[in-house]
Amino acid sequence: MNEPSEEVRQKYLEFQMMQHQIQQIQQQVQALEQQAGEMDIVQQALDDFAMSKVGSPAVVTLTPGLFVKAKLEETDKVLLNVGGGAVVQKTVPEAKKVIAAQSTELRKLQEELAEQLQKLASNAGKAQEELRKLIQ
Numbered sequence: 001m002n003e004p005s006e007e008v009r010q011k012y013l014e015f016q017m018m019q020h021q022i023q024q025i026q027q028q029v030q031a032l033e034q035q036a037g038e039m040d041i042v043q044q045a046l047d048d049f050a051m052s053k054v055g056s057p058a059v060v061t062l063t064p065g066l067f068v069k070a071k072l073e074e075t076d077k078v079l080l081n082v083g084g085g086a087v088v089q090k091t092v093p094e095a096k097k098v099i100a101a102q103s104t105e106l107r108k109l110q111e112e113l114a115e116q117l118q119k120l121a122s123n124a125g126k127a128q129e130e131l132r133k134l135i136q
Contacts, residue, residue, distance in 0.1 A: 004135075011131045018124040025117045032110040039103035043096060049075060050092040 004012075052058070052075045060070045080090045080098060090098065 008131065008134045011127060011134060015124060015127045015131055018120055018127060022117060022120050022124060025113055025120065029110055029113050029117065032106050032113065036103055036106045036110065039099055039106065042099050043103070046078070046092055046096050046099070049078070051075075 052072055054072055054075055056072045056075075058070050058072050059067045061067055075092075077089055077091055078095050079087045080095050081087050082098075
């Protein structure tokens with residue numbers, strides 16, 4: 001059996017690299033889908049919170065998996081983490097606006113990655129076909 005030509009090896013490496021990139025982008029798209037879904041949950045939680053009454057009982061998360069019982073002192077304002085450990089007070093509508101903007105940005109990035117994925121998949125298909133022709 002003959003050794004594969006340098007052109008075949010190069011085309012095969014190119015194809016493998018494309019497959020790896022496709023897998024990475026698919027993982028990124030899935031992560032963005034999950035984050036966007038979480039943003040939808042946050043929007044719903046803000047709506048539910050805004051309908052609560054002052055003095056209502058609540059369960060507050062101290063850390064993931066650790067909760068305490070509390071009573072609401074305010075239902076028109078929330079504390080919003082804006083990154084870098086900074087927290088600011090916002091009204092519920094202001095917080096919803098910030099979350100909506102983040103959600104929009106996530107979905108935009110998701111669409112861009114999906115377009116990249118489609119182009120890469122098309123190029124990988126072409127490379128696979130070229131490789132097939134070289135091997136025959």
